[in-house]
Amino acid sequence: MTLTPFETLIIICMVTLGTMLTRFLPFLLFKGTKSKNSYIGYLGQVLPYSVIGLLVVYCLKDVSFTNPPYGLPEAIAILCITILHYWKENTLLSIGVGTVIYMFLVQTVFI
Amino acid sequence: MRENIKALKAAFPHTIPVFTGFTFLGIAYGILMNSKGYGVGWTVLMSLMAFAGSAQYVAITFLTTVFNPVYALLLTIMVNARHLFYGIAMLDKYKDAGKVKPYLIFGLCDETFSIVCSTEPPEGVSRSSFYFFITLLDHSYWVLGSAIGGLLGSMVSFNTKGLSFVLTALFVVIFVGQWKSQQDHKPAVIGVVCSVLCLAIFGSSNFIIPAMLAILAVLTIYHKGYVKDKKLIEEKA
The missing domain is CATH 1.20.5 (Single alpha-helices involved in coiled-coils or other helix-helix interfaces)
Structure with a gap:
C-alpha cells in the first residue's frame, strides 16, 4: 500500500x-425527452456501436507502432480473438485464449 | 415474491457471458490490487462502490502514486465519459423503472449496458425487475470475482505481466459481437476512425474528449442519411 x-x-x-x-x-x-425519432433518440440508437469502437482504441492508446515490438503482441492477440469469436461466439473462450496468448507473447517472445 | 423469482430466472441466462467475463476480469483485478499491497477488503469496497471495470484498473495508478483526489476524480470522469452515451441510449428503456431506477443507473457499466440495450424482457415479466436482476447479477459477479482474486493474490504468486489485457479482450469481443449482429456498420466504423484520428492528433492522454466530440459531430452529419435509409426500409416493408 x-x-x-x-x-x-x-x-x-x-x-x-x-x-x-x-x-x-x-x-x-x-x-423530458421521449420521442424515439428525436435527435437524442437517434443518438441513443447509434452510440452503443461507436462507443465500443472508442473503447477498443482507448485500450490500445499506449501501444507504440514505431518502436519494437511494433504493437505485434496486441495485433496477434486481437486477430486471434476476432477469428475465435467470429467462429465460436463464446465470450469466456475468446477472452481467456486471447489474454493467455498475449501474456505468453509479452512474457516469452517479445520481452 | 413469485414475480421476482420469475424475473430472476428470465434475467440469469442473459448474464452468463458477463459472469464468465467478470469472473476473469474481477479475479485479475483482485490479483493486481493485491500485488500493489491492497488487500481483499479494499478491492471489494472499490468494486462494490464504483462498479466500473476500466476506471478501477486506472484507479490502481492513483493508489500507487502521490495522493491526489482531484486528479483521481477528473481522470475517472474522463475514462468514464462514455457512460454519458450509455445514459442517452437508455433514457427510453429506463423511463418507467420506478423505485429501482437509481440502482439501474448506478449499475450501468459497459457490460450491463451491452445486455440491457439489446434485450427485452419476455412476456409476463416486468421490465423494471428484469433489468434490476441483470444489473444485480452483474454487480454480484464483479464483487465476487474481485474478492476471489484478492484472496488468490495473497496465496499464489505468478508473473502477471500482460494480465490487464483481459480488458482489451473483453471490448474486442463486444465489438465483434455487435459487428456480427448489425447490418449497418457505419456507427462502429465512425467510432473507431474518429478515435484513431484523435489519438494521432491529441496523443494518448488527451484524446478521449476530442474523440467523443468528433463521434458526436460525424454521427450528427450522418443523422439525415440514417433517417432517409430507415424510411426507405420501412416503405419497402
Missing part, C-alpha cells in the same frame, strides 16, 4: 463519484 487507509478511502470515493456523475447526468439532463 502506497497510500494511508484514509487516503485510500478518499480515492475510492472519488472514483465512485466520478463514475456516478457520468452515469446519472444524462438522466438528469434529458428528463
Whole structure:
C-alpha cells in the first residue's frame, strides 16, 4: 500500500463519484425527452456501436507502432480473438485464449 | 415474491457471458490490487462502490502514486465519459423503472449496458425487475470475482505481466459481437476512425474528449442519411 487507509478511502470515493456523475447526468439532463425519432433518440440508437469502437482504441492508446515490438503482441492477440469469436461466439473462450496468448507473447517472445 | 423469482430466472441466462467475463476480469483485478499491497477488503469496497471495470484498473495508478483526489476524480470522469452515451441510449428503456431506477443507473457499466440495450424482457415479466436482476447479477459477479482474486493474490504468486489485457479482450469481443449482429456498420466504423484520428492528433492522454466530440459531430452529419435509409426500409416493408 502506497497510500494511508484514509487516503485510500478518499480515492475510492472519488472514483465512485466520478463514475456516478457520468452515469446519472444524462438522466438528469434529458428528463423530458421521449420521442424515439428525436435527435437524442437517434443518438441513443447509434452510440452503443461507436462507443465500443472508442473503447477498443482507448485500450490500445499506449501501444507504440514505431518502436519494437511494433504493437505485434496486441495485433496477434486481437486477430486471434476476432477469428475465435467470429467462429465460436463464446465470450469466456475468446477472452481467456486471447489474454493467455498475449501474456505468453509479452512474457516469452517479445520481452 | 413469485414475480421476482420469475424475473430472476428470465434475467440469469442473459448474464452468463458477463459472469464468465467478470469472473476473469474481477479475479485479475483482485490479483493486481493485491500485488500493489491492497488487500481483499479494499478491492471489494472499490468494486462494490464504483462498479466500473476500466476506471478501477486506472484507479490502481492513483493508489500507487502521490495522493491526489482531484486528479483521481477528473481522470475517472474522463475514462468514464462514455457512460454519458450509455445514459442517452437508455433514457427510453429506463423511463418507467420506478423505485429501482437509481440502482439501474448506478449499475450501468459497459457490460450491463451491452445486455440491457439489446434485450427485452419476455412476456409476463416486468421490465423494471428484469433489468434490476441483470444489473444485480452483474454487480454480484464483479464483487465476487474481485474478492476471489484478492484472496488468490495473497496465496499464489505468478508473473502477471500482460494480465490487464483481459480488458482489451473483453471490448474486442463486444465489438465483434455487435459487428456480427448489425447490418449497418457505419456507427462502429465512425467510432473507431474518429478515435484513431484523435489519438494521432491529441496523443494518448488527451484524446478521449476530442474523440467523443468528433463521434458526436460525424454521427450528427450522418443523422439525415440514417433517417432517409430507415424510411426507405420501412416503405419497402
